[in-house]
Amino acid sequence: MSGFSFSVRATDGPARTGLIRTQRGDIRTPAFMPVGTAGTVKAMFPEDVRATGAEILLGNTYHLMLRPGAERVARLGGLHRFMNWPHPILTDSGGFQVMSLSGLRKLSEEGVAFQSHIDGSSHFLSPERSIEIQCLLGADIQMQLDECPAMPIAHEAARESMRLSARWAARSKRAFAEMSRPGQALFGIVQGANYEDLRHESVDRLIELDFPGYAVGGLAVGEGRAEMFRVLELTTPRMDAGKPRYLMGVGKPADIVGAVARGIDMFDCVAPTRSGRHGQAFTRAGAVNLKNARYAEDETPLDPTLDCPASRDYSKAYLHHLFKAGEYLGPMLLSWHNVAYYQQLMAELRAAIAAGRLGAFIAEFADAADDAQ
């Protein structure tokens, strides 16, 4: 039985391109994972997600545990079968969304008690229950439960929170060893806010536990791009170069490009689908708001060079009309285009790193983005 593995194919400065192997298929890195919150990448057919080049999806433990419920998904054959996505799936631990979405919460050493945002019902998420849920869902890559505090946060509070996450990492690992199936992998999550000593301590504690992959958590929570890049620069060099590095919840195209340059291999973000539902398209020339009246008679497509029907076969004028009329097809087409744009960006980053020309790629990318501002 083939297990989980990661190999770096080429590097360009801190940036790497490589391959994650899983039982359900390979994932070329740097990789972007579209988010399938509630068992669906919103407004997209899974075949179309796949055709954009996506090789792995992210599922949200918080949403799925509440509806339809992890045990139900397990009875129905697991998340892959449930949502008709036979390729790899990574699930988060649920912790971040408990903190950002749920009602009354109470955090303790044991875990976090909270109320569902759907019906107010009471739930408890511990490191062990999070792993149990992720195993019931059948996720190929699972994440430890962690605490993800908002920034700014004082050093002492950040240290206590990071150490709680480290203890939860150890508990998660024990639970995973008991409950997981061969070939599945559990990632630890580096915390420590924007403090170098805490990020280092967090990395060291996790490496001691020896995970097959590590995430950088606690970023993209309002600290700004420059600060995020600064924290990455003082974190990733200390992380195991032989393991995949996943920057959670990131981000806009420029965030991804900058993080890849700083050694990150995996990303997830709702931006392409959420923006798509709200009429915003990501393009090589920057973001485009299709609701703007300037597009009412614009016959050009979003990007005729992208191998995606949504990017190529419909005019901006038509997309403008669909959003004005509140038609389903507007979010459907823009989500599709945006996910295709993100996957194309990842393919270009991989090619640039492999060719040792990431610097030139980034300079060009920044120029185009500046033009659009």
Add this chain to the structure above:
Amino acid sequence: MSGFSFSVRATDGPARTGLIRTQRGDIRTPAFMPVGTAGTVKAMFPEDVRATGAEILLGNTYHLMLRPGAERVARLGGLHRFMNWPHPILTDSGGFQVMSLSGLRKLSEEGVAFQSHIDGSSHFLSPERSIEIQCLLGADIQMQLDECPAMPIAHEAARESMRLSARWAARSKRAFAEMSRPGQALFGIVQGANYEDLRHESVDRLIELDFPGYAVGGLAVGEGRAEMFRVLELTTPRMDAGKPRYLMGVGKPADIVGAVARGIDMFDCVAPTRSGRHGQAFTRAGAVNLKNARYAEDETPLDPTLDCPASRDYSKAYLHHLFKAGEYLGPMLLSWHNVAYYQQLMAELRAAIAAGRLGAFIAEFADAADDAQ
């Protein structure tokens, strides 16, 4: 330049199967036209609509004249290009929806003044303006403006209304002769409520004008299935057997089957897409409401024998979840399935007529529907 034509291939009692030829492609009859109200078959990609077997769409003049506007669609290359549907399109006249959707209306010999349901703006639709709009949209098959009164209606009022529609038919034909392009076709619409003498008079007046096709209007407006069938039986035998017969706004599967048996060749209805958006699937065993809790753990797909991913590749449990969670993918999948189901039904009707076994098909169809009640 090939024009518009219709030929009957086979008959089985009053039922016929045949072929409508247009410049943009052939349409096998009996045909069902999915409704693309505002330039989109709601929640479906046009390629998927096509792949179900649909050979022609219906577009709504009322919606398109208000938004994005017929002149704008014309500047953007016409409706086919605008909505990325290169196949035949039929447009209605806008009259029915002015009556059912718009605000303050005033009907006169000249036409109908009304207010937009979108922004309250004032508009006027005459037979000539309706044709002008349909030509701006570039519709392959166009419909005369008519008045479609609600039933029950007194004989005298029905007669006056039918005669107004007949006068509008003559004006529509003159306008069409001036404005249309070669290969396009204009259909007249039979009115006369549920009065035999008025239906006959309406048919005779239209035949005198000599249209390439005729619609039966004023049905499916609340009169019930039995009454609709009765009116069809006293109307279609008087219609030109060499021209296509289109029953406007119909219907549920059983309506279509019964109307085909009474000599109808073309249909349109929002039922498959509207029901799909609301969680209802049409199946061989009757209608299925996916929101019902009984489907929460039902692993079976809607119809594994249908050559449609939406029908085949997703469990009812998953569809149930999508509707419970309010996800876009629920309406997307069910609309797709329902349109595929309708197209499959039409294909079966065509095959049954060609084989002279429509009676057996209908008996079987009625049995299955009974089982589901």
